[in-house]
Amino acid sequence: MKGLTKLTAVSLAVAAALPMMANADVLISEYVEGSANNKAIELYNNSDVAVDLTGYKLVRYKDGDTAALDMVELTDSIAAKSVKVILHPSAAITLPAATDSMTGNLYFNGGDAVGLLKDGVLVDVIGEIPTPSGWGLDATFQRNLDNLTANTTYDATQWVELEKDTFSGLGSLDAAVAPEPSTFTCNGATLTHIYDVQGAGDASPLIAEGSFSSANEVTVKGIVTARSDSLYKGFFIQDMQGDNSPYTSDGIFVFMNQAAPDTVQPGAEVCVQGKVSEYYGSTQIDIKDDQKLEVGAMGDVPAASAFYVADGETLAQALERVEGMKVKLDAGSEMKISRTFSFDYDSYRNNMMLSHKAPLMKPTQVFEPNSADAIALGKANAVNQLFVESDFKAKDGEVPYFPDFNAETGYIRVGDQLTNLEGVIGYSYNSYRILATNTITAGDFIRVNDRTDAPTVADMGDIRVASFNVLNFFNDAVGGDANPSNSNRGALTEEEMVLQRTKIVSALVAMNADVVGLMEIANNGFGELSAVQNLVDALNAELTDEQAYRFIEIADADKYDGKFIGTDAITVGMLYRPARITLDGAAKVIATPEQHAAEGAQTREKDGVVEKNPSSDKFQRHSLVQTFSINDEKLTVVVNHLKSKGSGCIEDWAEFNENAEPADMQGKCNAFRVSAAKVLGDSLKDVEGDILVIGDLNAYGKEDPVAVLTDYDASTTDHVIRTASWTTLNGKVYEREGSVIDKGYGLINLNTQAHGATTYSYSYNGELGNLDHALGNASLAAKLVDIDDWHINSVESNLFEYGSKYTGDLVKSESAFSASDHDPVIIALSYPAPVTPTPTPTPEPVQDSDGGSLGYFALMLLGALGLRRRS
Numbered sequence: 001m002k003g004l005t006k007l008t009a010v011s012l013a014v015a016a017a018l019p020m021m022a023n024a025d026v027l028i029s030e031y032v033e034g035s036a037n038n039k040a041i042e043l044y045n046n047s048d049v050a051v052d053l054t055g056y057k058l059v060r061y062k063d064g065d066t067a068a069l070d071m072v073e074l075t076d077s078i079a080a081k082s083v084k085v086i087l088h089p090s091a092a093i094t095l096p097a098a099t100d101s102m103t104g105n106l107y108f109n110g111g112d113a114v115g116l117l118k119d120g121v122l123v124d125v126i127g128e129i130p131t132p133s134g135w136g137l138d139a140t141f142q143r144n145l146d147n148l149t150a151n152t153t154y155d156a157t158q159w160v161e162l163e164k165d166t167f168s169g170l171g172s173l174d175a176a177v178a179p180e181p182s183t184f185t186c187n188g189a190t191l192t193h194i195y196d197v198q199g200a201g202d203a204s205p206l207i208a209e210g211s212f213s214s215a216n217e218v219t220v221k222g223i224v225t226a227r228s229d230s231l232y233k234g235f236f237i238q239d240m241q242g243d244n245s246p247y248t249s250d251g252i253f254v255f256m257n258q259a260a261p262d263t264v265q266p267g268a269e270v271c272v273q274g275k276v277s278e279y280y281g282s283t284q285i286d287i288k289d290d291q292k293l294e295v296g297a298m299g300d301v302p303a304a305s306a307f308y309v310a311d312g313e314t315l316a317q318a319l320e321r322v323e324g325m326k327v328k329l330d331a332g333s334e335m336k337i338s339r340t341f342s343f344d345y346d347s348y349r350n351n352m353m354l355s356h357k358a359p360l361m362k363p364t365q366v367f368e369p370n371s372a373d374a375i376a377l378g379k380a381n382a383v384n385q386l387f388v389e390s391d392f393k394a395k396d397g398e399v400p401y402f403p404d405f406n407a408e409t410g411y412i413r414v415g416d417q418l419t420n421l422e423g424v425i426g427y428s429y430n431s432y433r434i435l436a437t438n439t440i441t442a443g444d445f446i447r448v449n450d451r452t453d454a455p456t457v458a459d460m461g462d463i464r465v466a467s468f469n470v471l472n473f474f475n476d477a478v479g480g481d482a483n484p485s486n487s488n489r490g491a492l493t494e495e496e497m498v499l500q501r502t503k504i505v506s507a508l509v510a511m512n513a514d515v516v517g518l519m520e521i522a523n524n525g526f527g528e529l530s531a532v533q534n535l536v537d538a539l540n541a542e543l544t545d546e547q548a549y550r551f552i553e554i555a556d557a558d559k560y561d562g563k564f565i566g567t568d569a570i571t572v573g574m575l576y577r578p579a580r581i582t583l584d585g586a587a588k589v590i591a592t593p594e595q596h597a598a599e600g601a602q603t604r605e606k607d608g609v610v611e612k613n614p615s616s617d618k619f620q621r622h623s624l625v626q627t628f629s630i631n632d633e634k635l636t637v638v639v640n641h642l643k644s645k646g647s648g649c650i651e652d653w654a655e656f657n658e659n660a661e662p663a664d665m666q667g668k669c670n671a672f673r674v675s676a677a678k679v680l681g682d683s684l685k686d687v688e689g690d691i692l693v694i695g696d697l698n699a700y701g702k703e704d705p706v707a708v709l710t711d712y713d714a715s716t717t718d719h720v721i722r723t724a725s726w727t728t729l730n731g732k733v734y735e736r737e738g739s740v741i742d743k744g745y746g747l748i749n750l751n752t753q754a755h756g757a758t759t760y761s762y763s764y765n766g767e768l769g770n771l772d773h774a775l776g777n778a779s780l781a782a783k784l785v786d787i788d789d790w791h792i793n794s795v796e797s798n799l800f801e802y803g804s805k806y807t808g809d810l811v812k813s814e815s816a817f818s819a820s821d822h823d824p825v826i827i828a829l830s831y832p833a834p835v836t837p838t839p840t841p842t843p844e845p846v847q848d849s850d851g852g853s854l855g856y857f858a859l860m861l862l863g864a865l866g867l868r869r870r871s
Contacts, residue, residue: 026051027124027150028116029083029173031141034165037090039106041114042170045078046148052077058086058104061113063348064130064393068115068122072104085170099171110137111348113154124150126159132230132392133349140166145173161258184292186271189219194239194324195248197276197285202320204276204283213286214276220285223302224268225251225326226424226437229259230392234284236324236424236435237270238302246310251324253426255279257288261295266437269296282427283323304328304422304437307335315356316383319432322425326437329354329421331446335386339766340412340797341399343806344387346429352388352399352412353766359414360384362665362769365700366757368719369664374702378665381767387433388421397799397810401436407800407813410442414763414795417446451817454510455790461828463581463630465637466513467694467772469822470504471801472570474522475534481524484560485569490522491802499812500802503819505539507792510816511826515628516549516575517639519696519822523571525563526553532573539575549575552626558589565589566622572639572695574624582629590623590638590683592676593727593734597650601726604654618649618669620676627689630831634689635780640680642673642698642705650726651738666703671724671738673698677705678723679734681745690780693747693773696822700769701749701757704741709775712744747775750827754787761823763794774827785828792816794823 030042041058045051053076059068078084078100085101087093095101108114111134113127127135140162147158162169197218199205206214222237234256242250254272264270273292274285287293307327309318329335338360339353360381367374390400399405401421405412421444423434457464474480474490477497491497508516522531532551540548552574554565565571566589576583597616604611620643627636643649645667648658652668662668677697684691699705704712704721712721721741727734751759751770760768774787799807800818 025150026053026056026078026116026118027143027148028114028126029143029148030169031114031126031136031139032093032165032167032170033108033110033136033139034167035138036092037088038093038165038167039088039091039108040093040167040170041086041106043074043078043084043086043116044143044148044173045080045082045084048080050077050079053084055119057117058106059115059117060108061115061127061129061131062108063111064133066130066396068117071106071108071114074104075102083171083173093167093170096171101171108136110134110139112136116150122152125152125154128154130393130395133347134230134233138164140164140169142169184273184290184294186219186221186273186294189271189273191271192218192220193243194220194222194237194252195243195245195250197252198249198283198323200245200247203278206276207278212278217273217275217292218285219271219273220252221269221271222252223299224264224266224270225302226266226435227260227264228253228391228426228435231389231433231435232426232428233257233259235260235264235270236326236426237272238325240269240302247321249321249323249325251322251326251424253282253284253324253424254293255284255286255288256291256293261293263295264293265298266301268298270294271296280428281430302326306330307333309334309356314380314383315386316432318356319386319425323427323432324425326422326424327434329418329434331417331419333419335418336448337412337414337416337418337445338385339763340414340795341402341405342798346431347387347389349389350394350399351390351433354386354388354418355381355384355766360767361758361760362700362764362767364665364703365760365769366702368702368707368717369666369704370719374665385431385766387431388418388423389426389433389435391435396806396808398808401439402441403439404442405810407811407815407817411451411800411817412445412797413447413449413451413791414768415448417448418444419446420444449791449795451792452790454512455788455824455826457786457788457826457828458510458512461785462831463515464511464513464826464828465515465517465692465694465774466508466511466824466826467517467519467639467696467774468504468507468511468824469519469641469696469772469820470521470535471500471820471822472520472522473500473504473518473531473535475524475529475531476522478534479529480522480531480534481527481529483522483524483569484564484567487569489569493804496802496804499814500819501535501538502814503802503816504535505542506814507790507816507819507824508539509542511790511824512547513826514577514580515637517624517637517694518573518575519639519641520570520820521573523564523566523568526551536575546579547577548579550578551575552587552624554587554589554624558587565624566591567619568621570641571621572624572641574626574637574639576626576628584627584629584634588625590625590680591730592620592622592642592679593672593724593729594619595650595672595675595724595727597726601650601654604656606656613650613653616650616653618643618672620672623680623695627687631833633831635829635831636684636687636689636691638680638684638691638693638695640676640693640695640697642676642696643669644698645669649724651724666699669724670699670704671722672727673705674708674721674741675723675727675735675738677708678741679729681709681747684745690783691747691777692780692827693775694825694827696772698771700771701752701759701773706749706773706775708741708744709747710744710749711746712741714740714742747777748781750774750776750781750784750787751789751825753781754784759789760791761789761794761825762821768794772822772825774825780829783830785830787825787827789823789825791823793818793820
């Protein structure tokens with residue numbers, strides 16, 4: 001079993017000699033996962049002697065993981081034939097007098113299996129490993145008294161599930177009372193059609209406004225289309241005839257809060273009775289308490305209805321029409337992949353997200369922040385999402401409904417159209433979901449923009465410049481030098497590191513760029529054991545001397561601690577081909593602002609309580625500048641990686657946005673990035689020749705940092721752009737208070753110039769946009785031949801990346817695809833060699849009949865008159 005060690009032969013022998021060991025006699029007898037912190041685990045000593053608990057501990061297997069996380073180290077002992085209760089320190093649970101108990105850090109949740117270990121070896125467990133989503137949520141489990149045997153594999157027959165916050169059995173070994181089997185029958189009942197329960201609106205017409213359940217129970221018959229033992233805990237049924245109306249659904253979900261009986265299988269006719277409820281937007285029939293269920297004859301499963309979105313309706317409205325029904329996505333459904341198979345933080349499982357007609361675009365990629373258009377697109381995106389789910393959490397590296405998922409031929413890309421998938425439509429976590437009921441093949445994906453072996457501009461122009469975020473390329477795993485923070489954000493093993501490097505090299509070779517700006521490379525200097533030297537060595541091994549690269553090294557005076565570019569664990573870098581392009585002067589560093597709040601700016605008031613900012617010091621990475629000479633012209637390339645959107649800055653904390661997306665959709669630390677853009681713009685104002693600003697600006701196409709560097713004009717818009725407060729630059733105060741930007745620095749967004757605003761290099765939360773930019777001054781923009789976001793990363797599943805932590809047995813590829821999470825941007829530029837004028841030839845003198853010569857102009861005159869001389 002993954003994550004657990006095995007006893008050696010020696011330790012087994014020692015264990016056999018210890019009379020107090022009796023591993024299998026100590027077991028979990030009760031599990032409580034209730035309201036708030038009401039969590040408890042009861043242990044039972046089934047032996048005839050007391051057991052010392054030294055070496056025992058409780059662990060959790062979090063959200064389907066197969067590796068254990070420690071919770072509680074057990075102490076003292078447990079008496080013979082007795083129980084010991086471990087309580088969460090904040091549990092509101094009263095135990096019987098004289099109960100042997102202790103408190104411990106029980107932080108498991110529904111969806112976490114709980115194991116009991118002795119000296120690192122699992123001796124008992126409750127919950128499957130990996131654990132289905134939501135298993136054990138709001139439930140109490142007691143072990144059957146007739147089966148008090150420790151088991152390292154979860155056996156549901158050993159346990160009885162009781163209602164939430166049932167604590168009465170804790171502290172004793174009383175037998176749990178199982179619910180009486182249902183004697184419900186439909187005979188003589190008045191039936192309600194499913195489509196009448198669903199109605200034509202967003203909620204059931206049987207539920208009064210302001211309420212979440214119907215006043216009375218309904219009795220409904222239908223055919224089972226799918227079970228859901230994990231994701232929803234119940235089953236889906238569909239009316240046998242339907243009403244042939246496109247406005248009302250013929251299907252509905254029956255909620256049991258546990259796995260349905262084995263007799264409930266697709267094709268079975270069932271009759272249920274319960275109240276209709278709207279559970280967080282999902283219309284369902286709730287039978288969890290009385291389980292009024294009658295199973296009839298087995299027949300055919302209803303055929304899936306072709307799903308479509310009608311003119312004038314949103315995807316959400318179309319899905320509401322078929323909520324609970326079995327549907328099929330065909331070519332006419334026009335459902336495109338908007339987020340490929342990866343982790344969903346809402347449902348806390350791997351899944352995939354579809355949208356209608358086209359992948360979703362980040363609103364601030366195409367519209368100014370806070371504009372009516374950006375707000376409207378954000379709302380439109382929210383109702384244009386359908387998640388593809390499996391009932392049980394997918395195993396690492398597997399797509400349950402696509403068994404041939406692989407890195408070479410069975411890949412899934414954003415923009416692909418999905419066909420032939422069947423499933424039932426449910427609603428949870430504020431989104432519609434299709435629970436797949438069949439499997440698909442690679443042929444069921446219509447490739448709209450398939451993989452290409454090289455970018456379109458790989459051989460264009462006189463030179464090419466590329467920008468490439470290489471996803472934390474660290475060489476720590478092979479003994480690389482340390483970085484300023486002495487941390488490793490990249491590959492954890494040599495195998496992972498070599499794979500990552502191979503994929504990056506594959507991409508760089510195909511890009512064929514003469515200058516490459518790098519982001520997220522380890523900031524560990526420029527020596528033989530640096531990450532940049534490691535990468536260049538591997539890259540040049542694949543190239544001829546004419547194609548070989550060198551890296552740019554900054555002057556010692558610009559190095560932090562004599563070695564680094566700034567203080568972060570990662571930095572920017574630059575490669576160039578000396579056979580193709582010539583250095584013009586030394587490299588320079590543009591320092592970016594830091595943010596350090598003074599004492600008075602570190603507090604805020606919330607609900608009458610003054611809170612202090614736990615992190616009021618913020619930093620961002622410096623920029624790297626190098627000027628080149630090409631055919632007697634100067635090109636200055638600036639490589640950048642501005643502050644990320646993920647962690648909040650002082651402004652976010654002051655506005656209570658440290659854990660939420662700001663309303664303007666620009667992410668956290670936007671003002672801090674604007675400060676960096678201002679410093680960058682000021683630093684480049686006096687640079688002569690062509691200027692090209694590249695890199696990961698962590699800002700989408702219309703967001704403030706890009707606007708500041710390009711065409712922002714405060715006089716033409718109501719949108720106000722401000723820099724951050726409490727900033728310093730090079731150790732001196734930069735801006736105590738944020739300032740308002742009046743006008744941008746006039747660089748030109750080359751991607752927008754060439755291809756319009758809807759370009760992209762990155763995908764986040766199912767929305768595409770450009771974080772990786774190429775901005776040029778006017779003279780540089782005039783030399784643009786073409787620009788290409790080579791889509792080898794943003795549209796691919798991150799399961800194909802180098803990391804192996806969550807990918808199980810999935811076989812990786814050494815190709816360029818999923819070399820990073822950002823697409824490289826390649827810019828082809830025209831720098832033709834100067835044309836040397838061809839000298840005009842001087843004619844030989846023409847001899848006259850007397851041996852003299854005619855002058856040149858005389859000769860031309862004769863030619864113009866059409867006269868000829870005879871020799």
